[in-house]
Amino acid sequence: MDFKELNLSSETMAGIEKHGFASATEVQEKVLPISLGGKDVMVQSKTGSGKTLVFLLTIFERYLKDKNSKALVVAPTRELAVQIEEDAISFSSAIEGYQIGCFYGGVGYSKQLEEMREGINLAVGTPGRLLDFLKSGKMDFKSFDIVVLDEADRMFDMGFYPDIEKMFSRMRRREERQTMLFSATLSMKVRNLAWAFMNEPEEIEVRPEEVTVKEITQELFHVTREEKFPLLLSLLKKINPQSAIIFTNTKDAAVQVAMRLKVNGYRAAYLMGDMVQSKRLKTLDDFKEGKLTILVATDVAARGLQIDDLELVVNYDIPEDYENYVHRIGRTARAGKSGKAVTLADEMYIYGLEPIEEFIHMKIPVLWPDECGLEEVEDLSKGMKIRKDQRIRKPGERKDRKGPSQRSERRKSDTGKAVQSRKSEKRKIQRSESKAEKKEVRKIDAEQILKKEVEGKNVRRINLSEVKTEEKKGFFSFIRRIFGK
Numbered sequence: 001m002d003f004k005e006l007n008l009s010s011e012t013m014a015g016i017e018k019h020g021f022a023s024a025t026e027v028q029e030k031v032l033p034i035s036l037g038g039k040d041v042m043v044q045s046k047t048g049s050g051k052t053l054v055f056l057l058t059i060f061e062r063y064l065k066d067k068n069s070k071a072l073v074v075a076p077t078r079e080l081a082v083q084i085e086e087d088a089i090s091f092s093s094a095i096e097g098y099q100i101g102c103f104y105g106g107v108g109y110s111k112q113l114e115e116m117r118e119g120i121n122l123a124v125g126t127p128g129r130l131l132d133f134l135k136s137g138k139m140d141f142k143s144f145d146i147v148v149l150d151e152a153d154r155m156f157d158m159g160f161y162p163d164i165e166k167m168f169s170r171m172r173r174r175e176e177r178q179t180m181l182f183s184a185t186l187s188m189k190v191r192n193l194a195w196a197f198m199n200e201p202e203e204i205e206v207r208p209e210e211v212t213v214k215e216i217t218q219e220l221f222h223v224t225r226e227e228k229f230p231l232l233l234s235l236l237k238k239i240n241p242q243s244a245i246i247f248t249n250t251k252d253a254a255v256q257v258a259m260r261l262k263v264n265g266y267r268a269a270y271l272m273g274d275m276v277q278s279k280r281l282k283t284l285d286d287f288k289e290g291k292l293t294i295l296v297a298t299d300v301a302a303r304g305l306q307i308d309d310l311e312l313v314v315n316y317d318i319p320e321d322y323e324n325y326v327h328r329i330g331r332t333a334r335a336g337k338s339g340k341a342v343t344l345a346d347e348m349y350i351y352g353l354e355p356i357e358e359f360i361h362m363k364i365p366v367l368w369p370d371e372c373g374l375e376e377v378e379d380l381s382k383g384m385k386i387r388k389d390q391r392i393r394k395p396g397e398r399k400d401r402k403g404p405s406q407r408s409e410r411r412k413s414d415t416g417k418a419v420q421s422r423k424s425e426k427r428k429i430q431r432s433e434s435k436a437e438k439k440e441v442r443k444i445d446a447e448q449i450l451k452k453e454v455e456g457k458n459v460r461r462i463n464l465s466e467v468k469t470e471e472k473k474g475f476f477s478f479i480r481r482i483f484g485k
């Protein structure tokens with residue numbers, strides 16, 4: 001369904017158009033006609049289906065009709081609250097004077113308090129901090145005429161049920177507000193809450209779409225981490241795609257792969273979720289116009305982008321969330337065309353393979369490089385150090401220690417403290433995420449197991465890339481057994 005059919009105001013439409021969203025997702029199509037009418041809704045729909053926009057558009061439309069309308073969105077985590085706030089800011093940019101505040105723990109109160117004093121139209125926050133404000137009398141919960149509980153099931157899993165109850169008990173009567181609840185599952189607890197605090201909510205379920213990956217040619221290569229990049233070069237040489245997206249699990253890997261591809265003569269660029277908007281748009285435009293043939297991105301960076309109809313999708317890393325496999329490869333073979341998806345399964349991410357194959361109800365066909373006529377290609381980036389600041393250093397080239405680092409310069413040029421603290425906040429979150437990621441990886445150091453399996457107990461380090469295909473088949477099936485059920 002086209003968003004135009006919803007008769008939204010021009011301000012809201014401007015926000016949607018800015019993001020280039022042509023049509024509504026299934027959950028938007030099903031829920032918006034009801035929620036825009038002011039009715040309570042209880043929505044079950046899986047992650048990534050576009051629920052945020054359902055409540056944001058409802059909130060904005062309500063405000064545009066009544067400038068006294070005040071909305072509250074409760075989300076389980078700080079990260080999610082920040083994400084919702086960012087979406088809200090971005091989609092409301094054409095609504096004049098619209099004020100949004102974000103309230104979460106782990107940071108000082110003063111800035112958030114200040115935000116509130118200035119008068120806000122939309123408050124987004126986590127239960128803990130919101131309750132603090134409620135208790136101290138700093139936030140009047142009766143002022144909200146539209147209330148959203150996002151990821152309700154997760155909030156319960158995190159033990160926020162009592163907090164939510166307290167908040168609701170301090171709000172205006174349910175008949176005098178619109179309440180919307182979103183959840184990946186509608187458990188008994190969620191239903192109880194709906195029964196206790198919502199006004200005859202309409203229950204809407206969006207069944208997960210059938211997983212159809214049949215039209216896509218899927219291939220999988222078992223490779224060691226060292227072999228991955230050379231194999232990618234061989235694949236690209238053979239397939240020679242006009243448009244391809246390469247998915248990595250980390251931002252760092254995305255930078256590395258994109259820069260190394262560039263060194264090897266490919267018109268490649270990386271895409272990141274937290275990239276400056278103008279750079280992000282420029283990269284996308286270049287890709288759409290064919291100035292770039294390869295985009296390297298993480299799942300987060302590619303979310304919500306209309307990059308599809310691709311000739312090739314490469315899972316440079318196996319996605320850790322099995323649903324992302326389908327999201328990724330679904331970007332090829334659109335509209336009945338054939339497409340290709342190649343997955344590189346290395347020892348670090350192979351544990352993600354079983355759940356994927358279970359989810360898509362098939363085994364991804366395994367190929368071996370020397371058996372399918374892949375030529376070896378010289379890697380021109382071999383030995384080069386790719387620095388975070390995106391400059392490429394040749395082997396032996398010394399790091400320039402003189403002069404201010406780009407980073408500190410960037411920091412100086414940042415204007416406004418608010419911007420800076422918001423940014424450092426984000427950085428903190430990202431840092432703690434990547435720490436958790438590293439831990440996870442250490443725990444399952446599959447490579448060590450592999451090496452022992454192949455060489456027996458007494459061998460120290462072996463070069464996995466030199467192991468013959470026949471032997472590799474043995475140990476990769478071994479490693480799959482370990483991570484299988």
Ligand code: ADP
Nearest residue numbers: 021023024025047048049050051052053303304
């Ligand atoms: P959910 O809350 O259901 O997990 P989100 O609201 O976070 O999902 O949306 C997932 C992604 O889809 C976001 O990147 C969002 O920008 C994008 N998106 C939402 N609606 C649309 C649409 N109509 N067309 C294209 N992308 C969309």
Ligand code: MG
Nearest residue numbers: 048051052150
């Ligand atoms: Mg969501």
